[in-house]
Amino acid sequence: MQRLMPLLQLQPWRRFYLAMVLLCFIWLMVEPTLDFSMVQTPVKTVLITKPISLLMIMMLQLKSLAMWTIQNSKASLRSVIEKYSRTSLPQFPSNNVTSKFGTVKVSKVASLFESLDVVCDPVEVIETEFPMSMESVGQMFGFLLYVSEYPGKASISILSIPKVHDRAQIFVSCSLMDDRGSPRYVGTIERWSNRALAIPNIKCSSNTSLFILVENMGRVNYGPYIYDRKGILSDVILDGSILHSWKMYPISFGQLNNLLKDDSIVQVTSTRTGLWSEEPRFYEGRLYIDPLDKIEDTFISFRGWNKGVAFINNFNIGRFWPSFGPQCTLYVPAPILRHGENLVVILELHSPKTDLTIEFVENPDFTCGSKSRHV
Ligand SMILES: *[C@@H]1O[C@H](CO)[C@@H](O)[C@H](O)[C@H]1NC(C)=O
Numbered sequence: 436m437q438r439l440m441p442l443l444q445l446q447p448w449r450r451f452y453l454a455m456v457l458l459c460f461i462w463l464m465v466e467p468t469l470d471f472s473m474v475q476t477p478v479k480t481v482l483i484t485k486p487i488s489l490l491m492i493m494m495l496q497l498k499s500l501a502m503w504t505i506q507n508s509k510a511s512l513r514s515v516i517e518k519y520s521r522t523s524l525p526q527f528p529s530n531n532v533t534s535k536f537g538t539v540k541v542s543k544v545a546s547l548f549e550s551l552d553v554v555c556d557p558v559e560v561i562e563t564e565f566p567m568s569m570e571s572v573g574q575m576f577g578f579l580l581y582v583s584e585y586p587g588k589a590s591i592s593i594l595s596i597p598k599v600h601d602r603a604q605i606f607v608s609c610s611l612m613d614d615r616g617s618p619r620y621v622g623t624i625e626r627w628s629n630r631a632l633a634i635p636n637i638k639c640s641s642n643t644s645l646f647i648l649v650e651n652m653g654r655v656n657y658g659p660y661i662y663d664r665k666g667i668l669s670d671v672i673l674d675g676s677i678l679h680s681w682k683m684y685p686i687s688f689g690q691l692n693n694l695l696k697d698d699s700i701v702q703v704t705s706t707r708t709g710l711w712s713e714e715p716r717f718y719e720g721r722l723y724i725d726p727l728d729k730i731e732d733t734f735i736s737f738r739g740w741n742k743g744v745a746f747i748n749n750f751n752i753g754r755f756w757p758s759f760g761p762q763c764t765l766y767v768p769a770p771i772l773r774h775g776e777n778l779v780v781i782l783e784l785h786s787p788k789t790d791l792t793i794e795f796v797e798n799p800d801f802t803c804g805s806k807s808r809h810v
């Protein structure tokens with residue numbers, strides 16, 4: 436048994452290869468005897484058992500191969516990078532400890548629509564007859580807001596966007612300043628399940644403004660997706676006619692500090708929470724790290740939040756979508772944190788966690804989302 440140990444310590448693909456060789460060998464050994472007794476042995480048994488056992492061995496090996504790949508991917512990626520880069524790479528950091536910084540309460544909220552002049556420089560707004568792709572207006576990542584208007588006479592209007600990459604949230608409000616309220620969320624049109632949307636009449640004395648916030652959810656850059664343009668790539672059709680005269684607002688997150696200084700920020704009062712309509716908003720909280728504490732890596736948990744992007748000290752931590760899952764935490768590396776106050780800003784596209792808190796936890800969590808996922 437002692438002698439067999441090195442065999443078990445081999446890398447899985449070597450074990451797989453060895454097992455295959457061994458199987459062929461055994462088969463060669465037993466085949467003549469089988470042939471001899473084939474008269475009695477039902478041919479079926481051999482034909483069935485052989486592929487099944489082979490399949491089982493293969494499946495077991497593939498499973499361990501997959502686990503091994505996950506464990507070693509960091510190391511193998513590193514070796515590939517090392518091979519092709521001229522400079523030598525720094526040492527792997529040791530398995531650093533992580534910290535649980537606890538709960539941060541959201542202290543300020545700002546609507547994306549009310550902060551448009553902060554997240555989009557007015558000179559960058561583009562006006563065209565028909566919607567253009569994100570790339571053609573120079574917005575390579577993130578979000579682009581498309582705005583148009585229509586008379587809104589029918590009691591229900593049907594909106595369809597035959598081609599939208601990747602996810603469009605639709606809002607309406609009245610165009611005229613006098614009866615303009617905060618844009619009302621009417622639904623989402625997604626690239627994968629592209630359905631027409633029914634928009635109720637919001638009874639404006641003026642035209643109805645249509646806001647389409649399109650998210651670029653990332654690129655695959657492979658095969659048929661190599662030229663994957665983003666944004667609205669077709670006409671926008673309302674009740675059978677094409678909408679004209681569009682304004683496009685490229686959204687930029689470079690000025691989040693300014694956003695928080697802006698007057699449009701509403702102080703959060705607990706009575707208002709939970710009553711809000713669904714709307715993209717920025718939520719700000721402050722994480723305080725005691726100067727006597729060590730700053731360590733941590734994870735930010737989005738359990739209870741919906742979908743959006745998070746920023747810590749103006750550093751884009753990443754996107755979250757816990758209702759889709761399975762990931763509910765994002766890694767926060769220690770170097771972006773500092774002693775004292777740390778600015779945490781969350782752009783939540785739908786509705787926030789009801790108690791308006793942001794949790795900093797010690798461990799990653801991959802248990803979010805429902806089984807019946809809908810993309
Ligand atoms: C992580 O570990 C490395 C190596 O031990 C150490 O040099 C580094 O300071 C650690 N980083 C943090 C944030 O503790």
Ligand SMILES: *[C@@H]1O[C@H](CO)[C@@H](O)[C@H](O)[C@H]1NC(C)=O
Pocket residue numbers: 584585586642
């Ligand atoms: C209302 O929208 C239509 C386009 O659908 C436009 O032609 C018209 O000028 C708008 N009316 C006003 C008052 O802005």
